[in-house]
Amino acid sequence: MVQVGVQVGARIFPLLLKLEGRSPSGSTKGRTARALLLGLLRCRRLHAGNHIVESSSGNLAVALALLTAELGVSFTVVVDSKTTSAIHALLATTPARVDIVDCCDDDGSHLSARLERVFEWRDSLPGAVWTNQYDSPDNPLAHYSETAPELLAQCPKPPDVVFAAVGTGGTVSGLARRLALLSPQTTVVAVDVVGSLATGGEPGPRLLTGIGSSRRIGFPLADNVIVSRVHDRQAFAHARRLRDQTGVGVGGSAGAILAACARYLATATDDVTVVCLCADGADRYANTIYDDHWLADRDVLISDADLLPAMRYVP
Numbered sequence: 001m002v003q004v005g006v007q008v009g010a011r012i013f014p015l016l017l018k019l020e021g022r023s024p025s026g027s028t029k030g031r032t033a034r035a036l037l038l039g040l041l042r043c044r045r046l047h048a049g050n051h052i053v054e055s056s057s058g059n060l061a062v063a064l065a066l067l068t069a070e071l072g073v074s075f076t077v078v079v080d081s082k083t084t085s086a087i088h089a090l091l092a093t094t095p096a097r098v099d100i101v102d103c104c105d106d107d108g109s110h111l112s113a114r115l116e117r118v119f120e121w122r123d124s125l126p127g128a129v130w131t132n133q134y135d136s137p138d139n140p141l142a143h144y145s146e147t148a149p150e151l152l153a154q155c156p157k158p159p160d161v162v163f164a165a166v167g168t169g170g171t172v173s174g175l176a177r178r179l180a181l182l183s184p185q186t187t188v189v190a191v192d193v194v195g196s197l198a199t200g201g202e203p204g205p206r207l208l209t210g211i212g213s214s215r216r217i218g219f220p221l222a223d224n225v226i227v228s229r230v231h232d233r234q235a236f237a238h239a240r241r242l243r244d245q246t247g248v249g250v251g252g253s254a255g256a257i258l259a260a261c262a263r264y265l266a267t268a269t270d271d272v273t274v275v276c277l278c279a280d281g282a283d284r285y286a287n288t289i290y291d292d293h294w295l296a297d298r299d300v301l302i303s304d305a306d307l308l309p310a311m312r313y314v315p
């Protein structure tokens with residue numbers, strides 16, 4: 001956890017960043033991967049000779065590739081054409097088989113195509129087991145049993161608000177359910193992107209990976225959760241501004257939660273304690289959201305209008 005400041009108008013708020021990019025697998029999905037595999041081991045569905053298959057936009061792929069290699073279990077991951085070159089480079093250092101789909105759904109997403117391919121692998125590979133991050137209760141369990149208590153232990157006092165991104169919904173679902181018990185005064189803001197159906201909303205094109213989905217999340221959200229949606233562009237602007245002004249590098253979904261957090265702080269009381277759970281670091285996005293050419297190729301022009309007026313991050 002590191003602390004930076006956010007200046008919004010004349011006020012400067014402390015902002016705690018839980019940097020999951022600094023974890024061994026480089027993202028919060030390391031916790032999810034471990035829980036999914038432990039869940040299979042617990043119910044004796046994972047043995048030597050099994051073959052794990054999963055669909056991922058990138059971070060879970062890397063985390064499962066590292067853990068399955070350690071366990072000596074084969075792993076096939078289905079990713080898509082939006083998966084970044086940084087993720088491919090990491091996967092190439094592992095024994096994982098990487099299958100890339102490039103056909104997409106009507107809204108430009110690849111989830112249905114990825115899942116169809118997963119089912120093909122599951123039905124054709126002897127001993128194949130699908131970890132199913134979209135529905136397995138072990139996904140939210142990771143964040144219920146690990147992320148939430150760890151986050152609270154790292155805060156000087158119980159936070160008023162915790163921001164986290166939504167993809168499968170596992171992180172927010174488990175985190176919020178446990179925080180409701182351990183810290184009832186804390187509100188969890190589930191941050192989604194415009195164009196995603198993960199938390200409702202209208203389908204549309206999206207550039208961010210990890211956050212957002214072309215289908216509704218499969219996990220329940222507790223009463224302490226509210227949803228906030230931001231545009232891709234705002235996420236890019238906040239991630240880049242944070243790095244430029246503080247030297248702290250976070251990934252695209254963390255940029256999205258920073259954007260939602262800044263919007264919240266603009267109307268907050270002075271003594272509010274806020275935590276952003278940053279799912280991964282800037283290193284996985286050097287060739288995408290931190291690359292001016294990548295943005296220009298996609299007609300994304302970031303300007304100060306994507307930030308709040310008179311806001312800056314303070315080291």
Ligand SMILES: Cc1ncc(COP(=O)(O)O)c(C=O)c1O
Pocket residue numbers: 027029057058059060165166167168169170171172209210211251252253254279280
């Ligand atoms: C960068 C990033 N942020 C956020 C998420 C969302 O996590 P969850 O699937 O638990 O909702 C993911 C999931 O892969 C991710 O890779």
